[in-house]
Amino acid sequence: GQQVMQIPQYQHVQEGEDFTTYCNSSTTLSNIQWYKQRPGGHPVFLIQLVKSGEVKKQKRLTFQFGEAKKNSSLHITATQTTDVGTYFCAGPENAGNMLTFGGGTRLMVKP
């Protein structure tokens, strides 16, 4: 079945440093979604990318969808302590009802 891998699994950064998490799918995706889960909270939808090569920005967050629509990245510029949490990517399985989630990247920010 479809597999979605994320790296790194954990990342410690100093506040103000940049951070990037990478997501790779074993199959071509019709779209990719990103979610953020704060410690003790539940995953919250951030964004969806649909087009090959698409880049979207949300303030300090930049999301990119690969040309082959099999990989994606989330880059955070100048991290803040409010960025702490686990970031998940997810892609639909065979354009159906189910999303396959990556294992998540847990970001820790040292003030």
Added chain:
Amino acid sequence: DVKVTQSSRYLVKRTGEKVFLECVQDMDHENMFWYRQDPGLGLRLIYFSYDVKMKEKGDIPEGYSVSREKKERFSLILESASTNQTSMYLCASSFIQDSGNTIYFGEGSWLTVV
């Protein structure tokens, strides 16, 4: 705003007890899901439902069953709870967009089986 409400935030149950986790969504979503989340294992799909009375097994359905009698409500049932079912359980719902789903999660139910 979409609201997905899970009836219990924290539960402690004994081994062998029957456990019901209830979930209600208020956006008329067709799809509803139950995940469990464990440290280092990410989000694992237990069951999902794409319509009333319809259900599909996810990745880890063993030891669980579900019920969807009404569109807004999706229940997860542990017929005989075991300690390895201690976990956080997340309910979610979505509608189908042309280009895929966006999933909305409930706040989670922390279940401890002793």
